Amino acid sequence: MAAEPRFRNDAAAVSVDAEPSGGPETSVKHPVDEVLPPVRMFTSGLQHVAAMYAGVVAPPMIVGPAVGLSAKETAFLVGASLFTAGIATLLQTLGFWRVGARLPFVNGVSFAGVTPMIAIGKGRGHDGIAVILGAIIVASVLGFLLAPYFSKLVRFFPPVVTGTVITLIGVSLLPVAFGWAQGTQGAADYGSMKNIGMAALTLVIVLALRKLLRGFFQQIAILLGLVIGTVIAIPMGMTSFDAMRDADPIGFPTPFHFGAPQFEVSAIVSMCIVMLVCMTESTADMLALGKIVGRPADERTIEGGLRADTIGSLVSQFFNGFMASAFAQNIGLVAMTKVRSRYVVATGGGILILLGLCPMAASAIALVPLPVLGGAGVVLFGSVAASGVQTLASAAMEKGENALIVATALGIGLIPIAAPDFYQAFPKDVLVVLDSGISTGCVVAIVLNLAFNHLGAGKSVEEPEQQAVPEAAAAIH
Structure with a gap:
């Protein structure tokens, strides 16, 4: 047989x-x-771009004005971020040598660095950006050197840990969707019934499309929902074409546009901490994605993924981008659509590069109103949390110790969401870690798993954990 x-x-x-x-x-x-047919490859890749677009452009739109850049210079930062996110995504999906996870793994600008970058460059204009770039260059080199050692942490991620972290990733992203659903923060209609109603309508449209459509069209339900939602929003005055009218047709991100990198010790220390946070989150994301696509991430996969992160971050500095890291929202898209091809995401990376070279095309995607993105985001991010719950189902939760590990790690990981000012009295450098519920929850889950399931129990730390990842994947699939 x-x-x-x-x-x-x-x-x-x-x-x-x-x-x-x-x-x-x-x-x-x-x-x-798997290599899909061209049309399906393009539309599925475009769906990934649509899902991540707001997350890529938000950090430069926040950091630019904070450091004193003009609107035109901030727009340049946005284009550079799109261009470098595309490069980093290609490094992850296609890879070379021992660089790249070779999974459908999307990279973009990390939110973890926004607060320290503002602290570094506030009010310093071009000099502020130059100092930020210099600090990220050093942090990227450090991260690349640490990748082989950091990847060995995979043995400390059994289902009780990975399930907790994946759940935290999804739950931590949901407030982003809720923020989008309310519209542009500071605007007169922020949180209005019209905005929230538009988000709810988009959510219903996406769910209806998933229910009614079949095959390929069902897989791009998110993209179709975004298009339909945007079309409905136009006569309601929720879509602005100003950015598209003012954009240049072609614009290359000039290397070191804001001046040569500057190196300051305090800035370097801050961004090195951010790099460690990004590496922790990327490791958790790779483990989550590996389960979803049926190719569990081993040490070599994680090492390659972290190298792609750090090389992508390094290359980004030459083109005025920021630190590159995993985009968890796209993991939810993979989980929902069941399209697991890394070449689809590589196509999305190519689209990002083209958007970075064509500001007019980039602004076209910006036509999607935030409330429409918010409605779709509820499904995307909720899918990530659901994958975490599935993983926890294989984590022997009948053991009291495992239930306690999950309860404690989730509780601590949710602090930044439930009580954003909880750590306000702590030093700013420490807040880089504490304000990331994913990172704190991950550390707590790892430490408690070692304490309850290994130390003093007469067990090898490695033996059960090396088999945990494939077993969890089998449970999901």
Whole structure:
């Protein structure tokens, strides 16, 4: 009797034993390595861009004015962020040598660095940006050197830890969707019934499309929902075409546009801390995505992913971008659409590069009103949390210790969401870590798992944990 197909955990085509007695072998591609038809590839990649667009442009739109840049210079930062996010995404999905996770893994500008970057460059204009870039260059080199050692932490991520972290990722992202649903913060209609109603309508449209459509169109329900929501929003006056009218058709992000990088010790220390936070979150994201796509992330995958993060961050500085890190919202998109091809996400990376080179095209995606994004975001981010719950189902929760680990880690990880000012008396450098519920929840889950399930229990720290990731993946699929 023929054996079941076995997918190897790498980026190559995998072998399938056609006969158990050493008969002929057939080459079968893992869904992660599948190349889809061109139209489907493009539309699915565009859907990833639509899901991440607001997250990519938000940090430069916040940091630019804070450091004293003009509206035109801030727009330049936005284009640079899109361009460098595309480069970082290609490094992750396609990779080279031992760089890249080779998973459908989207990279963009990390929110973790927004607060320290504002503190570094506030009111300093071009000099402020130059200092930020210099600090990120040093942090990127440090992260690249640490990647082989940091990746070994995978053995400390059994289902009780990964399930908790994945759930936290989804829950932590939901407030972003709720913020989008209210509209532009500071605007007269922020939080209005019209904005929230538009978000609710978009949510209903996405759910209806998922229910009624089949096949390919069902998979791009999010993109269709965003398009339909935007069309409905136009006669309601919720979509502005000003950005598109004022944008140039072509614009290359000039290297070191704001001057040569400057290196200040305090800024370097802050951004090195941010880099460690980003590496922690990326590790958790890779483990989550590995489960969802059926290719569990091992040490080599995580090492390659972290190298892509850090090289992407380094290259970004030459083109005036910021620190590159994983985008968890796109993990939710993969989970919902079931499109697992890394080449789809690579196509999205190519689209991001083109958007960065064509400000007019980039502004076209900006036509999607924030409330429309918010409605779709509820489904996207909720899907991530649901994947975490699925993982926890395989975590032997009947053991009191595991239930206690999850309860404590979730509780502490939710502090920045439930009580944003909880850590306000702590030093600013410490807040970089504490304000990330994903990072704090991850650390707490790892420490408690070691304390309750290993130390003093006569167990090897490595033995059960090395098998935990594939077992969790099997439970999901």
